[in-house]
Amino acid sequence: MKYLYEEVAYLKGLAEGLEISKETKEGKIIHKIVEVLDSFADAIVDLEEEQADLIEYVESIDEDLADMEDDIYEDEEDDYEESDDSFSYVEMECPNCGDLVDIDEDLLYNDDIDVICPNCQAIILSSDDDDSYIECTEICDCDDDL
Numbered sequence: 001m002k003y004l005y006e007e008v009a010y011l012k013g014l015a016e017g018l019e020i021s022k023e024t025k026e027g028k029i030i031h032k033i034v035e036v037l038d039s040f041a042d043a044i045v046d047l048e049e050e051q052a053d054l055i056e057y058v059e060s061i062d063e064d065l066a067d068m069e070d071d072i073y074e075d076e077e078d079d080y081e082e083s084d085d086s087f088s089y090v091e092m093e094c095p096n097c098g099d100l101v102d103i104d105e106d107l108l109y110n111d112d113i114d115v116i117c118p119n120c121q122a123i124i125l126s127s128d129d130d131d132s133y134i135e136c137t138e139i140c141d142c143d144d145d146l
Contacts, residue, residue: 004041008034096122 005017010038022028088105094117103122108125116124 004044008038008041011037092124094120094122094124096120 020030022031089102090105091100091102099119099122107113114123117124
């Protein structure tokens with residue numbers, strides 16, 4: 001904001017060059033206006049410097065936050081990948097509608113749960129069936145009939 005200081009200095013020089021007296025009513029107001037303009041120029045320069053400092057500070061906070069987000073989301077992705085590997089699915093054909101349904105293998109061994117087809121709502125595997133077995137329709141982790 002060097003130009004503001006130059007403009008104010010020009011106005012001061014102009015007032016002195018025109019020999020505007022500080023004793024007259026008009027002279028007093030002109031000199032006061034030049035002083036106020038000088039104060040405005042100082043305030044604007046201070047604001048510009050403070051804004052530049054704030055921009056630099058916000059950028060550093062943004063970089064730190066981005067690093068933290070990378071660390072946090074990287075950990076969550078690792079957790080997701082580990083937990084995703086722990087699930088084992090068996091693909092079964094619904095006896096009612098014929099759709100293939102992926103069923104968590106842990107549910108197959110739970111005697112308290114009925115496995116229901118998400119398409120037709122028919123019971124694929126009932127908790128009441130003691131002698132039921134599941135025939136795998138595709139190659140799965142079990143490599144055999146359950």
